[in-house]
Amino acid sequence: MIREYKTARMNFKLDIRDRVCLLCSDSSEGKSFMFKVMLSAECNFGKYLYFNWENYHTINMNDDRFRNEEFLVVFDNADLYKDIVSALVPNNKCTFIVIVKIFSGISLGNEFGMYKINADDHNIEMVKSV
């Protein structure tokens, strides 16, 4: 699945090839920036949920949207709530993007792929790395 979003100044692209995408990368590569832009009001991005340090406390483990294959759910700052992510990701059907700094201590099941960010002056894209 490829999802793209363009603004006047930047292009964003997600090349998603797994139900669970693990994004482990260093600071300031544009990860949070990209997913926040996609969440913005001008973005008609469809069935999309974004959780980060600000709202992860509001995650409802029984939310039906996690069981809906059409939803894309992003867990940013997931180092802060690895227990919640580990409980949700292996047992649901939507597509997850999990952004962490350190992978240890998190359980994503068997069907995840490793992803990375490629960026240049006008593009940020998430692509499969392994």
Added chain:
Amino acid sequence: MAIHLYYEEEYIPSDLKIVKENDKYFRDHIIFRDTPEVRRVLENLEQAEYVNEYSFISKKWRQMGPRPIEDLSTGCKTVLNIILSEETETTCFLPIECGKLAWNEILKLNAGHSLIRVCSVIVPRNETYDIEFNGKHFSDISLFVLEVNKLDKGIQDGEDEF
């Protein structure tokens, strides 16, 4: 003054406040000031420049114009918390969301409290550091790395490695 580093959370002195959510602390407590140290961190971690108390500009994506400081990476905010907090001597900022680059910026500081992070040390070897760790002061980064490795291997002072 020195940057005080602890091997694990259990070694943090009980009188220190612990901050895990560095984005939240940055939003609620930090006044983003223009200092040489702040400019260095912005340059090294974000390839960015200070604009004013509320914004920065990315050199990579200059066409985006000035951006709000909430858009700084969490790793960068963690380092800035240690530098700019008025509570820096009484607070330990956990580097839970620091990548390699951000944690190595912490090694260059000369005040505050944080934890050891499992990642490569990539700071220059020929500079002088101001690190307190495991009851000792380190100005040589190589000796600091040796001390961390000793603890990783469970070796006590006075024992040989073999």
